[in-house]
Amino acid sequence: MELRLLLALLWRRRRLMLLVFGLVAGGLTLLTLVCETQYVASAKVYLYHSSTKASLLSRVNLDSAMMGSASLTDAERATYEDLATIVPVLRPLLDELHLTRKRKSLQLVEMVPLVRWAVDTWLPRFGRRPMTYEELTNKSIVHILFPRPYLKAAMMDDADILEFSSSAESMELAMALANAAARSFMAREADMRHGECRELAAAAAAELPRAREDYEKALAELGKLRQREKIVDLTAEGEKLVERFYSLSNERDSNRLLLLKAQGMLANVKGQMAKRPEFRKSGESIQRSSLIDSLKLTLRDLYMDLAVAKTRMTAEHPQVKEIEGKIEEAKRLIKGEAQKVFGSETISTDPTFTFLNERAAEYTAQAAGLESQDAAYGSLLDALEGRIMAFPERAAAEALLKVRVAAGELFLSNLNQLHRAAVAGQALDLSIAHLVEAATPPGRLDDYMRPKLSLMLALGIVLGGFLALTAALLAAYLDSSLSPAGAAVLGAPVAGTLPRRSGLPRAQAVRRLRDALFPVSGRPPKVLVVADALPGPTQAMDVALELGAALARSGRSVVLVDADLTRPSLHARLGLPLGPGLAEAVAGKVFRDAVILPGPESGLFALPAGQGALSPEAAEGLLDAPAVAGLLDGLGRRFDVVLVATAPAGASGDACSLARHADAVLACLRPWVDDAAAVARATADLAAAAGRAPRLVLVGAPDDEPSPRDVWADLLRRARHKRAAAPTA
Known part of the structure; x- marks a missing residue:
């Protein structure tokens, strides 16, 4: 069960994962393609205590304590590794090979296609400057973007062999750098003994x-x-x-x-x-x-x-x-x-x-x-x-x-x-240093190129997958939105769930919501206030319209009231002309029945908000007026069900004001979108105003998201449809 929940969590954040994976893998691939290729080579120097030399050195008391065995001690290995990259060893390399590097400004320009080829072909010395000792031995992440000749010396783990590894813009230069470093190290080591x-x-x-x-x-x-x-x-x-x-x-x-x-x-x-x-x-x-x-x-x-x-x-x-x-x-x-x-x-x-x-x-x-x-x-x-x-x-x-x-x-x-x-x-x-393996041209040049495209692709896939998984888990950890399981702890019953997408599944879910709110037996509510818990895409009006149509098809007479006076939308959804409505009826400017208009379904009627949007202060004054209670009571005597769609409870007090005159309140929640703490405050305010806990409807339940199986089946269906539609030869 835990694995299923984890997979569901990752699938829900698949867009974030795809974005992170694409940025990492694509970025590494692009970096490989635009960066200058470097070639690597290595030369190996064997450090061996000869018995003949040990005898002579013992006579003059030079390193006599270290000459007891042919193998190097740990201290000697560390010392030779450090001495291999000191200034007296590397300075002759800079002078002998005349090492230079491209300026970073030129390397940035060379990332444009064909510019590097043109510069290397016609202006090989353009934009170059002599290298320093620090640049030859220091390497960082910037080295990938702005490569330059590099040299490293390290003792091999399983042998007393000092390996000089170099990288340069050509294999010839890389081999020359490694071999020259090995020769310079041996000469320096001999000079120290002679000194x-x-x-x-x-x-x-x-x-x-x-x-x-x-x-x-x-x-x-x-x-x-x-x-x-x-x-x-x-x-x-x-x-x-x-x-x-x-x-x-x-x-x-x-x-x-x-x-x-x-x-x-x-x-x-x-x-x-x-x-x-x-x-x-x-x-x-x-x-x-x-x-x-x-x-x-x-x-x-x-x-x-x-x-x-x-x-x-x-x-x-x-x-x-x-x-x-x-x-x-x-x-x-x-x-x-x-x-x-x-x-x-x-x-x-x-x-x-x-x-x-x-x-x-x-x-x-x-x-x-x-x-x-x-x-x-x-x-x-x-x-x-x-x-x-x-x-x-x-x-x-x-x-x-x-x-x-x-x-x-x-x-x-x-x-x-x-x-x-x-x-x-x-x-x-x-x-005691002996060159046992000089740097030579390799058999497969591709294996000695850096960065290597296949390696960077594999690294991009692995690193991108890891970072994508990390981003999904981190987003889930930091996510403060309401989950379907979290709706159960709000202290209010869940009346039903509605898929976000329209279609047969949503229509069936609306029917189940109707039957849960208005059962055949018992005493169903006469006046039902429908409100969004938090601001966002208007869900309350959609739910009220679909619920009203379902009630009308069941044989009930239903009136739908647009009580969102600051953002009226009922007349536009039903294609009704803009005219007097709830605001004018409460103000006593028109008679109530004169502004009730027939809806698209038989038995469904609509009471629009009014001639135009009101300011929040004006809307608050109208909905707090005593005439609202009388208007809703009159509508309840004339129709079987009165559905009142209001402004969001978290942004306005209109829903709480109307909840005092209603038999029940239906709060619309959006799982994985609405903030859990804000939803808890809004439902608590509605419960305090109505004197009872509101009923909850979850719009956009997890079942609404297409599963991997649904996505795969849809792809196969489209592929079969294209093959069937293709003309036969």
């Missing part, structure tokens, strides 16, 4: 002279000491201290190598940030942070405590773990403060600057930790040197020099290896 190697090589080269000088100095001092003095052996305790000194020296030198790498990476990132337009302050101002300086001092003390604790406790001791936790917390605070300082340079949400900002903060935290460790190592070595020097001076001096020579030799060797690896990295292809 890191360059910074690291420069840092190692700057440190090499000092390391070589320290080693040669320690070696020379050891040789002089051996020539000058005779050395005795140290005790076992002294040897342990010398071994501890040697171990700490190696750890300090390894820490210095890591510090060089971190400082090189930080310098490389700062160099890239300095080229960004968002970057405004100098590197010196960024490095000044009192909180970072205080945290560095805290880190130095923590590393010294950690070194002392490890000499007395195991690595798993709670106190050692607590100190290590404090160190990590201090590094996290340094990273957060560094990121805040770098982020305060700009409010830009550019993904490239955000990525560089995060890397700079990470390297700042690493460098701060390594610097603190280096300071802690220096303090520990000074303390150990003091304890060693407490032993016999010559033995202690030789032992210290031996340790310094060995440590310096190892540090110099490692530094040379680091420098050679960084220099080699500048000459190698360190990029």
